[in-house]
Amino acid sequence: MDMDDLADRGLVLLGCGKMGSAMLEGWLAGGLPARSVWVMDPYPSQWLRERAVEGLNLNESLPDAPAIVLLAVKPQMMDDALPQVVGFADGRTLFLSVAAGKTLGYYAERLGDAAPVVRAMPNTPAAVGRGITALIGNDRVDEAGLALAERLLSAVGQTVRLEAEAQMGAVTAISGCxxxxxxxxxxxxxxxxxxxxxxxxxxxxxxxxxxxxxxxxxxxxxxxxxxxxxxxxxxxxxxxxxxxxxxxxxxxxxxxxxxxxxxxxxxxxxxxx
Ligand SMILES: NC(=O)C1=CN([C@@H]2O[C@H](COP(=O)(O)OP(=O)(O)OC[C@H]3O[C@@H](n4cnc5c(N)ncnc54)[C@H](OP(=O)(O)O)[C@@H]3O)[C@@H](O)[C@H]2O)C=CC1
Ligand SMILES: O=C(O)[C@@H]1CCC=N1
Structure with missing residues (x-):
């Protein structure tokens, strides 16, 4: 799976508020076609509605097997929002969560064992290409999946791979916040x-x-x-x-x-x- 695959199969954003929009702004500016992006958000911003005029799929039916589903709702909303994308948890789609606190174990319970999940912690300077994101994958994520997540995230700043998920709390408290x-x-x-x-x-x-x-x-x-x-x-x-x-x-x-x-x-x- 590579960036061309992403453009062909699609990127789905579940939630597109401040953090989702900061990253999406960077990805669109970096050449990801708007038509390759699906956004699910109940109250889309004016900025998102303008991107929909340019071809972005806003609250429309989702592709069969998107390359990546980005989970960018608030942690408190995740239980309610996740059922919208649980159908993609058959192993073909990479889930990329930026939600604070939500562990790989949390996603395994709700998405099952087949789903590759990368947990990431970005920050809002991503909007100007100066973010830094730490990431770690579950044991279903192969090197190609991790590299794809890294390439996507490095389009909006630096990336760093964590050695252990336990480091994510400190990363959140330092570079996320x-x-x-x-x-x-x-x-x-x-x-x-x-x-x-x-x-x-x-x-x-x-x-x-x-x-x-x-x-x-x-x-x-x-x-x-x-x-x-x-x-x-x-x-x-x-x-x-x-x-x-x-x-x-x-x-x-x-x-x-x-x-x-x-x-x-x-x-x-x-x-x-
Ligand atoms: N902001 C930051 O600097 C950072 C945030 N994060 C993480 O990013 C995630 C998003 O944070 P942030 O962007 O600040 O929050 P926002 O509230 O700005 O964005 C979340 C978006 O999800 C939408 N939403 C709510 N319920 C659903 C649903 N059921 N389906 C689809 N979309 C839904 C919200 O809509 P509505 O507003 O109408 O509720 C909102 O637009 C969080 O998990 C946070 O931990 C990580 C790193 C940094
Ligand atoms: O405040 C929050 O919970 C999120 C996580 C990191 C930055 N913002």
Whole structure:
């Protein structure tokens, strides 16, 4: 099974909200024909209705044996939504789940033993081709199936294969949810700038460009992030004063982020049950 097979046999999206749309936007931009895509979503967005005008199959009858069914409804909705695609669980169709918490065991119970299932955790920067997705397959997924999932996901960013499904909770808490942490950092940096007297639009521009630029530097530089931090921190200077607050082991970022990640992982487990 390869990308041509995907275009011929079809890609079905069960649920196409924020995450499904972020990935679909990248796939269509990368050349997947709209006519090869079937979307099942009870309340499609304006963006999806516009893609339907271009040939995307929106809430129409599904192909006989699609190459991939992407499961992108909320975990809480999965029990209700899954029966719509259970008929594809005969081994010919690869299921690709992006739902937080829902384990390969959960899908085996509902789809049976024949269905190849890849569990993946993407993130929303996929919409601009800058996502990162971790993935792992069940024992019905062969190398070709995993490679196809990887090719599809790498069209919207980087991919990483997990060694064990148990790693997925931590991945979710770091890179799945992580963009929200960073967006909140941008919001709070801008708000702090406004509190110090900057105009709101200027403070937001400074915050966005700083986070975007620092992220890109962290990815491209030969030095690691700790050294890049040191490079900003003139001894006895202004950054050092701020970092004394932010790096406080009890009240700073380390303790705060560790608590946030613990909370995310607890919720991930709850959603899986
Ligand atoms: N958002 C993110 O950053 C990430 C999300 N995920 C995972 O992606 C999945 C989707 O999340 P997200 O996109 O944020 O959520 P959304 O609520 O935006 O998207 C889910 C979509 O599924 C639709 N839906 C609900 N019930 C059904 C059904 N029975 N059949 C078909 N479609 C249905 C919803 O419609 P309606 O709105 O009308 O209910 C909605 O459009 C979740 O499982 C989440 O864990 C993974 C990584 C990152
Ligand atoms: O908030 C959520 O549950 C999903 C999973 C990762 C990001 N969003």
């Amino acid at each position: 992580g963009p929200a942490y960073v967006f909140h950092l941008i919001e709070t940096m801008a708000a702090a700038g406004v509190a110090q007297g900057l105009p709101a639009d200027m403070a937001m521009r400074l915050a966005k460009a700083t986070v975007g630029g620092a992220g890109q530097l962290a990815e491209l530089a030969a030095e690691d992030p700790a050294q890049l931090r040191v490079n900003v921190t003139s001894p006895g200077g202004v950054t050092a004063a701020a970092l004394t607050v932010l790096m406080d082991p009890d009240k700073g970022f380390p303790a705060l982020l560790s608590r946030a990640v613990d909370a995310a992982m607890t919720r991930d487990k709850e959603l899986g049950s």
